[in-house]
Amino acid sequence: MLEHRVATLELVLSAYQSGDLAEALALADATQETDPDRIADLDFLTGGIRLKVGDRAGAAKAFVSVAHSASAKASDCLVLAIDLLFSQSQFEALAGLVDLVAKRLADHQTAVFKVVTALSTLGRLGEAHPIIGGLDCEKRPHLNLLIAFLATSTDRDGLYPVLLANAARYPNNAFLLSALFLRAQERCDFAVTDHFATRLQEPGFGERLAAFELGWARIVRTDDEGEAAKPFFGALEVMRHRAQVAEPLSRRAIRPQGRIRIAYLSSDFRVHAIMTLFQDTLLWHDRSRFEIILLCNSPAGSEVYQSTWPDQVRSEVVRVRDMSSEAIIQWIRQNEVDILVDLNGHTAQARLDVVDLCDAPIKVTYLGFPAAVVGVDLDYAITDSIVTPDSSKPYYQEKLCRLPETYMANSMSRRTWQKRASRESVGLPQGRFVFGSFNASQKIDRQAIRLWSQVLERVPEAMLAVSCARPVVAGNLRVAFAQQGIDAGRLIFFENCPGAEFLARMSATDLVLDTFIYNGHTTTSDALWAGVPVLTKKGKAFAGRVSESLLKAVGLPELVAQDADDFVARAADFAEHPDRLEALRMRLSTQILTAPLFDAERFTRHLERGYEMMVERARAGLQPDHIDVPALPARNEPFFTPQEADHGHV
Structure with missing residues (x-):
């Protein structure tokens, strides 16, 4: 039998060499090899013969058989098989090769690309996870697949080990490493964030x-304004798109007279932090001086939220979610928008190509992204002198339109009036001083852990309540605090909850401790609305200066520490002298009603004056320049009373 097998293989080879390909294939089909090495040799020979006679499908099948063997030719045959299958659009067959590619060709970028493309075409891109890191993120078609892979991965917890595995196997895939870093920030996985910083x-x-x-990961990671202003992925994408446009529109001249026509572009006209802040400004806008348009890129379902708006505001909504960017740009042109205000910046659902390429005479960024919106053709960023002092100007391509008091809008109509909740009702211990942290987990870094731990060391009986959406984050934070010598028994973790309960939890804590590179923004505002003092320290960039802006706007500058040591000392002092803290809470409860922070009408008038100053320059033929909006005279009476809230007037 052995001699027959050897002879058959030799006969196949002989027939092939003599040019009798039909006979060679007939002999090959008739053989019954059992030795794996000889089967592989026969399959390799058969694949070559079938390729010569034009049977590409048969050749691919034979080469795949070799690829499954221990033959030295296995990897080369897999490359040949993938090329043949891809040329024939045999995507199902290619999809079945993922594990084999992971085993033999994990670093063969072309082979990986073809198999991942097949999976993408079949709508099964998630199955590419063992080899996705083998794509070359420097090549655009490969990068598009990487972007799509992340976009289709809705299971955050399931994606994380995939990214970890790919980062280990493909340590130089910069795109996946950056994606891993973003998710490590969310999980407070400091080992990964430390590794990213090293790389x-x-x-x-x-x-x-x-x-x-x-962009979002950048401003959470660093408070170096120069580093933050360097182009990152989103900025480079906008610039790349601009370079591909054959004839971009020139800017229109602004209309010489009439009401100023302002279009707000946002994906967040819905239940979102942006509307927690900005809704009252939409209500307070003076329609006798301004024509307001809401270019709504919000997801499906936002109509339900908007149904609570007054008829006037609902009539101003133009739904652009399903419009192409070109169509939105033409709409802006045809409707002669004077000022386009982008409320997204470098966030996930932004339409920055629209902002970049439209012909609006004045283009403004506001509220959505607390940093320079790098790479986008913008004229102004709406800020204030605390978040962007004069030293920040060199790091902004936009001119700064700095509002008095604070840059941040605030809405009372999106908040319930919060009286102090009992400890028992929110699950906090009686008789203990409780610090709180309610910021998103990605804002918590090693610096925050270190300083909060020092505070807890100074106040041994105190506890720290942390708002924490996911168990994995709580687990990582317990480890990080343990490394600082803080027992897990001093930590309380809250899961996500509705807004009213969130405010109630805040109100029951004694003092909120801020994060530093990226402060609480809406969260700091929420805490102050709930009547809880927030302790922060001076920051080095916009995102880390917001709490200072808000605290000064509510009349509590003593809650801004000068540095890390001062932060720890002040936190400990408040805990050791609860009478001082209670006096501060009493001041806050009064100043909420009189200070500028929650005075939405006053804020809106300042914002409108900023728009008018932009337009005055444009109508005078002047280029954009830095603007400092003057403050209106101070109010002498409360703009709001708790009784109004109790009767549903908030």
Whole structure:
């Protein structure tokens, strides 16, 4: 039998060499090899013969058989099989090769690309997870697949181990490493964020890595304004798109007279932090001086939220979610918008290509992104002198329109009036001083853990309540605090809850401790509305200066520490002298009703004056320049009373 097998293989080879390909295939089909090595040799020979006779499908099948063997030719045959299957659009067959590619060709970028493309075409891109890191993020078609892979991965907890595995196997895939870093921030996985920081320092690779970093991740990671202003992934995408436009529109001249026509573009006209802040401004806008348009890019279902708006505001909504960018740009042109205000910045659902390429005479960024909106053709950023002092100006391509008191709008109509909740009702212990942290987990870094731990060391009987959406985050935070010597028994973790309950939890704590590179923004505002003092320290960039802006706007500058040591000392002092803290809470409860922070009408008038000053320059033929909006005379009476809230007038 052995001699027959050897002879058959030799006969196949002989027939092939003599040019009798039909006979060679007939002999090959008739053989019954059992030795794996000889089967592989026969399949390799058969694949070559079938390729010569034009049977590409048969050749691919034979080469796949070799790829499954222990033959030295296995990897080369897998490359041949993938090329043949891809050329024939045999996507189902390619999809079945993922594990084999992971085993034999994990670093073969072309082979990986073809198999992942097949999975994408079949709508099964998630199955590419064992090899997705083998794509070359420097090549656009590969990068598009990487972007799509992340976009289709809705299971955050399931995606994380995939990213970890790919980062280990493909340590130089800068795109996936950046994606991993963003999710590590959310999980407070400090080992991964530390590794990312180390890799950023690598000559050559650090620059590549930074180019794939998302804008949001950048401003959470660093408070160096110069570093934050360097192009990151979203900015580079906008610039790339602009370079591909053959004839971009020139800017229109502004209309010489009439009501100022303002279009707000946002994906967040819905239940979202932006509307928690901005809704009352939409209600307070003076329609005798301004024509308001809401270019709504919000997801399906936002109509339910908007149904609570007054008829006037609902009539101003133009739904653009399903419009192409070109169509939105033409709409802005045809409707002669004077000022386009983008409320997204570099966030997930932004339409920054619209902002960049439209011909609006004045283009403004506001509220959605607390940093320079790098790479986008913008004229102004609406800020204030605390979040962007004069030293910030060199890091903004936009001119700064700085509002008095604070840049942040605030809405009372989106909040319930919060009286102090009992400890028992929210699950907090009686008789203990309770610090609170309610910021999103991605804002919590090692600096915050270190300073909060120092506070807890100074106040041994105190506890820290942390708002924490997911168990994995709580687990990582317990480890991080343990490394600082803080027992897990001093930590309380709250899960997500509705807004009213969130405010109630805040109100029952004694003092909220801020995060630092990226402060609480809406969260700090929420805490102050709930009557709880928030302790922060001076920051080095916009995102880390917001709490200072809000605290000064509500008349509590003593809650802004000068540095880290001062932060720890003040926190401990408040805990050791609860009478001082209670006096501060009493001041806050009064100043909420009189100070500028929650005075939406006053804020709106300042914002409108900023718009008018922009338009005055444009109508005078002047280029955009920095603007400092003057403050209106101070109010002498409360603009709001708790009784109004109790009767549903908030």
